[in-house]
Amino acid sequence: MEYTKEEAGYTMTTVAEEAARCLLCHDAPCSRDCPADTDPGSFIRSVRFRNFKGAAETIRENNAMGAICARVCPTERYCELACSRTEIDVPIDIGGIQRFVTDFEQQADMDILKKAPANGKSIAIVGSGPAGLQAATTLLQKGYAVDIYEKKGKAGGYLSYGIPEYRLPTDIVEYEIKRIKNLGAQFFYKQVIGKDVTLDHLKENYDGVILAIGADSGKMLPLFENNPYAETAISFLAKARENKGQIDLPEKALVIGGGDVAMDVNVTLKLLGVEHVTDVVYEEFSEFKASQTELDLAQKHGATIVDGYVPESVDGNEVTFKARNMEGQLTIKADKIYLAVGQKVNADGLPLPLENEEVKFNGYQTDDSQVFVAGDIAKGDKTVVWAVQKGKEAARAVDQFLGGKDDDK
Template sequence: MTSSLKDDLKRNFQEAERGLTPREALEESNRCLYCYDAPCIQACPTGIDIPTFIKKIASGNLKGSAKTIMTANPVGASCARVCPTEELCEGACVLNHSTKPIPIGDLQRYSTDWAIQNKQALFKAGKKNGKTVAIVGSGPAGLSAARELALLGYSVTIFEAEKNPGGLNTYGIVSFRLPQHISYWEVDQVKNLDVEIRTNSRVGVDISANQLIKDYDAVVLAIGMSDVPKLGIEGEDLAEVYDAIDFVKATKTEDITDKFVGKKLMVIGAGNTAIDAATCSVRLGAEEAGIIYRRTQAEMTAYDFEYEFAKQEGVRFHWLTNPSRIVADEKGQVTGIECVKMELSEAGEDGRRRPVPIAGSEFILPADGVIRAIGQSRYVGLLEQFNIEHDGGVVTLTGDSYKTSNEKVFACGDVIFGKGQGEAMVVSAAQQGKMTAYEIDGVLMSKTEDIA
């Protein structure tokens, strides 16, 4: 790779959207009506006091603004970039009825960027209460639970299997939308509270589930989800067929490669990870990047803003198309994907219309590589080591609670998403982490009072 090409590709992975200028932030913050009983607060899963943080921008109190945000949302800097604000806070803004909504996400980014650039430590650990909690996973849910527990005085240890903490925000969201240094700053806000983070520490391998249950007063499972499952079609074991999670992760952990320059890459799936894989492909120099989805745009699970971004990047969408075979040449290199056209029938048990193949509609899409992005598998084996109830890897919770079938083990984040439980958003995971911490505090403190 020439140095010029390498530099160009690296620049493609710099943050795509610029932040507000000080003048823009001041003007937008002064547009806010500071509503009493503001609907934007109600629409935020973490309940950020949005009028207050915006008013503090208008008055020049940026540290106070950032602290207001981060108090409610321990990953508020990341969420400023990746939240579907048009569906949440901005969608609820009363100004939608007369003009344009306040750009709440951009203002949230403005405040937290200031805190990052000025190396602010916003919180102090609470007085130790003698209780210990182990958290498995350092993604948004795990970090949020750790932060709240540390503020409440718990000694918290996070066990993280990866080399660096941060989970999804560190490894799973493309750099041009969420740079790693944003995630690392949020991790540091938790570390500053005397939280121990043990990286390269895989529970079930380096330390047993039973040991955690024995050594700690409570355990939080915030383990997220695993790799992308196989498609179950011919040719998917070829070298040019990639797991979307690994594909995106490589752009954040390895040197940017030129091997996709001029290639045709096809992504199977239509969630946010599929969008990330496709837009990564474009920025890695692919001549063509396409998304293959067996339903229509109306059924895709990607956020609207992700879909619009992908279209702007030149990603092509192949709706009502289902892959049946990955085609290779005599050397075993991918040359295309055989697909069949689909049509939607009546709704299934999940309420979604079921795609069925149209007889005789087979065709081949040219491709030099294929990326699987059809959801993620679960850490079933680890859940079974904890001997807790689950439904296909989705933890079964006890009533209106984050407690599992083992009274010492709690769960939050993506590990409880699915089967009618939870929402797969970073901001929802953050809120679940907080609520799990409060529930643990209620349980352990009540036991302490009973003993006293």
């Protein structure tokens, strides 16, 4: 499998066969357990009867990032975990069906989302990751004018700068963003709030502001600070994606971390031809943070994963780990060390009370009634599908604050 090549999905025949396995549950549990309310129960029913246009409409009415979530959502934690079919054999491949439907939508050049008549009010959104993009879509559908301020040179946030190409092709991200532009969203790039434009300026010129700030910087453990052999996973993945894999690579790589980002690093290194990739993880397999799908993929591609060890000391490119739950040490010497140990928010210049990379309060409206939050800095899971839900809820909160009616759309 090439670094930039996505695995093949369903055909029209095979997707109908998979949808036919659906039990057509009343009050479908898969739909109840989708954080973004994408309603898989309804769109699978449509696919079962070969109404692909209806399936696409169901997805888009609830999730502006439908094609992206189809590829990167850890469905085994949410909708597929709740699938009634698991009591018989295996759950319906909800993500795979959603991918087929959104691919069909793109190939058929469907224009499903519509902007409502202008209501005379405008919103500024800071950050163009999934939460910001979804918030923009929801607000445009309610008649607001929306301007999005992005500090980097292109939109998408971690979708464009982090998730590897083999999992999330660039053309899919660009397709989703293009549709939101077509709805009427205006994008302003290389705009750092607090430097290029102030929050006060946004408050003066817009009726409301949503801060959809992502955790886009990797954390570095104190042991590895200023170590020339160490690099954060976020930095590595961004370089690999931006350069289509054409980057300097080690012969022997050590990865530290056990989440989905760590698995992305493992697979990316192997796909790019790194012979020896060893990932040492704090958690034991029974408590792993990575999704089973991502863990299986990393092992399938030949990454060695050692669970239950914590870094104890570092000497240049040699790291000694201590076993958490037994006596013993492990020492590994590598050409390069990649740390996937969490991400941090850069909210410099913004009056946000952050604690553990999240705002301290619950909800979306800050102490400044005109300013709202969404995305990674809002409380909740850090997955794309949760970002979509936070974006929708923040947009509804803004709408209610400005006197709109809660039509749940």
